Amino acid sequence: MIFIIDKNPKNETFEALMDLAFETCTEFHLVLRRDMGNIRALDPILDKFKGSLKEMKLESKWASTILEDDNKAEVYYYHADENAKKVVKELSNSLYEWCLSGPNVLPEDLSFFKDDSVWLVNCAHERESYINTDDEDEIQRLKNIKGLKISEYPR
Template sequence: MIQILEEPIGVTYASLISLAFDVCDEFILVKRDQIGLHPNAEALLDRLQPYVKEMKRQDEWPGTRLLGHYADVYYFGCTEELKALLLHISNRLYQWMQPEMPEDLCFLKNGKAWLINSAHERMSMIDTTDRSEILKIREIEGIMIY
């Protein structure tokens, strides 16, 4: 497990998201029940609706477990169009936090969490043992890992 020590911002964020789209086949965004959404976040979810592969009611997702609450977890395929959209919408990993945005942008590789992001806690990590992926992560300027 690779712990990311500082929030990826700007070029670092863009490089990390681009690598995640190259490595992974899915990503998720979350809408928690107990936190309202800003109208801009609602508009973003509406814009993303045609790309939703599946929406599940869940009380947990990578990096988060709720107690007594549920959330809508939206699953998307990793396409070039969505990559461009995510890079246009945000330039920071921890910006994916309610109420301003859908929550906890995470990436999945073959159904397994790869980039785990808990924006409220300002924590993120990458779960990989693939040597080539680790080398690519280390090449991203500005990524401080543990």
């Protein structure tokens, strides 16, 4: 089942969603688009995640985007561990803050993976995200997050 996130999760709602994502998933990614300005300015932020880094790949496709014209981005894959959860919560209080444009410049498209499948897809600059799960316990826990506005979208 796909659950569209209808409203940007903020503050306590974002924290509760991150708690569930880090509990449910084994990894997540962050993206630096080379065509979006001085991405090296984000190195201090990436350093905060260093202990959780699995790998960085140059890719033209990730959870929420496919680039054209052979463009590539730096896609950083991380373990969904306690260190990373702490850093995510320190850096942001909203799902749609994870983009290079805006007052709080962060790496793009914080998205999570469970068992090598995308679980939370986030395209922050488009303000679009969804969760992909058929697990009844996860669905119930999503529905119980106070303030989380989701719509069921059958496949």
